[in-house]
Amino acid sequence: MTDAMTFVENCRAKDGLLVETDESAPSLEATRFGAEIRAMRGHGLTRQELEFASGARTGGAYAMFSGGAPSLGATYYALRLYQLAGVTVPDSAAVVHWVGEALCSGDKTVVDMDDLFYGVRCLIILGARPEPSAARAIRAFLGECTKDDQGCALLPDRPSDIERTYCSVAIRQWLGTEQDHADAQASGPFVVSCDDGFGHIRMRPSEAEWSLASAYWGARTVELLNLAWPWAELDAAVRRCAQPDGGFSTNPGSTLWETYCALRVMDIAASRQEQPA
Numbered sequence: 489m490t491d492a493m494t495f496v497e498n499c500r501a502k503d504g505l506l507v508e509t510d511e512s513a514p515s516l517e518a519t520r521f522g523a524e525i526r527a528m529r530g531h532g533l534t535r536q537e538l539e540f541a542s543g544a545r546t547g548g549a550y551a552m553f554s555g556g557a558p559s560l561g562a563t564y565y566a567l568r569l570y571q572l573a574g575v576t577v578p579d580s581a582a583v584v585h586w587v588g589e590a591l592c593s594g595d596k597t598v599v600d601m602d603d604l605f606y607g608v609r610c611l612i613i614l615g616a617r618p619e620p621s622a623a624r625a626i627r628a629f630l631g632e633c634t635k636d637d638q639g640c641a642l643l644p645d646r647p648s649d650i651e652r653t654y655c656s657v658a659i660r661q662w663l664g665t666e667q668d669h670a671d672a673q674a675s676g677p678f679v680v681s682c683d684d685g686f687g688h689i690r691m692r693p694s695e696a697e698w699s700l701a702s703a704y705w706g707a708r709t710v711e712l713l714n715l716a717w718p719w720a721e722l723d724a725a726v727r728r729c730a731q732p733d734g735g736f737s738t739n740p741g742s743t744l745w746e747t748y749c750a751l752r753v754m755d756i757a758a759s760r761q762e763q764p765a
Contacts, residue, residue: 492751493529495734495742496522504536509743515552516544520565521744523572528751533573541566545578548586560590560599560606567613577614584616592622597629601642604629605655608662623663630656630671639678639692649692650682654705657712672713679709687721699738700729704749707756723757726750 499506499522505514506522519537526532544550549558550566563583570577577583591599591607599607604626611618618626632644633656639648640656653675660672681693688698689706703726710717726736729750735742736750 491734492525492736492747493531493734495731495747496525496744498733499744504534505540506537506744508745509741513553514540516541516550516562516565516569517552518744520568521748523569524748525744525751527572528755533569537569538573538575541569542578548579548582548584549590558586560587560603560610563587564606564609564613567610571613580614583610584614587611587616588619588622591618592625595621595625595628597625601633601640601652601655605659608659612662626659627663627668630660634671634675637678637681637693638675640675647692648678650679650689650702650709651691651705653678654709654712657709661712675709676713676715679706679713679715682706683718687718687723687725689722700726700736700746700749700753703753707753711756711760717760719757719761723754723761726753726757 496506499509499518501507501514503514506518507514508518511518519540523533523537540554541550543554544552544556544562544566546558550563551558552562552565556562563586567577567583587607587610591597591604597604630640633641633652635641635648637648639650640652641648642652657672657675660668678693682690682702684690684696684698689703690696690698691702703722707722729736729738729746731737731740731742733742735744735747737743737746
């Protein structure tokens with residue numbers, strides 16, 4: 489069995505850029521997850537990867553590839569690549585302005601939970617804070633997306649799940665007031681309910697299926713809330729998803745995304761098990 493670094497390098501196209509295994513062309517998403525895996529193994533970004541990120545800039549934002557439509561997700565991936573490389577984001581004020589306008593209009597949040605998370609991550613990397621009106625809009629949206637089970641949803645009319653609960657917990661902790669932290673901590677019981685008792689963190693308690701993605705979102709939420717957790721069982725469940733190509737997946741054939749999720753979960757589990765009880 490090969491290792492994760494070998495798997496990542498085998499995902500490179502002839503131009504040196506990374507392509508996700510179920511895609512046919514490079515993207516900032518594939519570049520970001522490949523770079524994260526390499527960073528966990530002590531390797532930096534390549535020149536081609538930084539040039540690819542720079543070429544995806546459009547105004548104050550970034551697209552998944554040069555000539556594509558700008559998005560909050562792509563902008564976060566680009567900023568994260570700059571952060572991993574230790575490079576200053578060019579004209580960061582323009583990015584802050586674009587993100588602010590993309591997230592809120594007046595006193596309303598105009599995105600779903602996923603894009604809100606991406607936007608907040610951009611602001612964190614750039615060291616920016618929301619305007620008071622935007623902070624109020626974000627809190628209102630988080631409240632509307634919080635369900636009776638204290639999990640959070642993509643939108644107010646959708647069911648709660650572990651991914652959006654992770655997003656909401658991270659955003660609330662970033663907003664930072666005592667009430668924000670209390671609201672984040674209130675999601676703890678929902679997170680616990682996603683554990684199936686066999687080392688798997690499910691997307692939601694009502695679904696038997698789990699994935700490496702749901703394991704990652706769950707582990708990050710548990711970490712943020714400092715919950716007690718059967719880390720050894722979770723670690724073992726993730727390790728069973730190792731593939732012969734060096735990556736990870738719950739299905740035959742690895743992906744960069746799932747490999748990133750698996751490695752992050754194993755790192756979190758290892759660090760949490762080392763902490764004194």
